[in-house]
Amino acid sequence: MDELMQTESIVLAPFEAHHVGGALALSRAAGWAHRREDWEMIRSLSEGRVALAGDRVVGTALMTPFGDTCSAINMIIVDESQRGRGVGRKLTTAVLELAGDRECRLTATNDGLPLYEKLGFVAKHQIVRHQGVVSDVVSAENADWVGPDALPAIKALDRTAFGADRDAVYNALAKEGRFAAIRKGDRIVAFAATRLFGKGEVVGPVAAESLEQARDLLAFILSGKKGRIVRVDIPEQTGLSSPLEDWGLPREGTVVAMVRGAAGQSKIPAVQTFCLASQAIG
Incomplete structure (x- = not known):
């Protein structure tokens, strides 16, 4: 080609x-x-x-x-x-x-679904875009900003959650923005990234062991962004829509996550992706 x-x-x-x-x-x-x-x-x-x-x-x-x-x-x-x-x-x-x-993943609008289905993609779930001007958000005390030394641990968590090696993506994200994390002892168990994007900023990816950890990471980051335009893309099943709406980020639209040639997972990973880096790269 x-x-x-x-x-x-x-x-x-x-x-x-x-x-x-x-x-x-x-x-x-x-x-x-x-x-x-x-x-x-x-x-x-x-x-x-x-x-x-x-x-x-x-x-x-x-x-x-x-x-x-x-x-x-x-x-x-x-x-x-x-x-x-x-x-x-x-x-x-x-x-x-x-x-x-390679397994191929993409997000599709309703208009694009028929084409992608003909090309062998299978719909998995909805991705919801939340975007708006951040209101008052109470910060979480169990999260904190981390530096470059945390990047290997963050990459390892993402490999577990995403199921593939995205090291190059995280090297780029580290140049573009900042990471926050939750620790248990000396071990990082959940993380979130934030950077400039589009008309404002984006928070994601967020990978965590639980909904509570994901919510705390979002609260920690958003508490410092009052009055700014922020976007967050989430798999619909995560349960984060309600707090995001409370924080000034209403639901603005959906796309469909699709996959082609998936190998399949035998079990649910211990760390899951709660927010995407973007609809383009998951």
């Missing part, structure tokens, strides 16, 4: 750094919140394809690898003028080929 592919007057090519400006224009036209910095971060972690009409970017798709076993298919967008021509399917198929034998 490194060679160019022709779709009538549309050409698929590798997504390179100079395509970010065109991708940003596409996402703004579609109402996405992503900044240039958000695109640049995810592109730096990924391989991808762009659809080109001449020199103009009219479609994008990325594949973010998580080690050799798992990946996220993301940032799939097609210019409105090119929809209905099969461009989205060709972009998605191209990045699925980049994923190879």
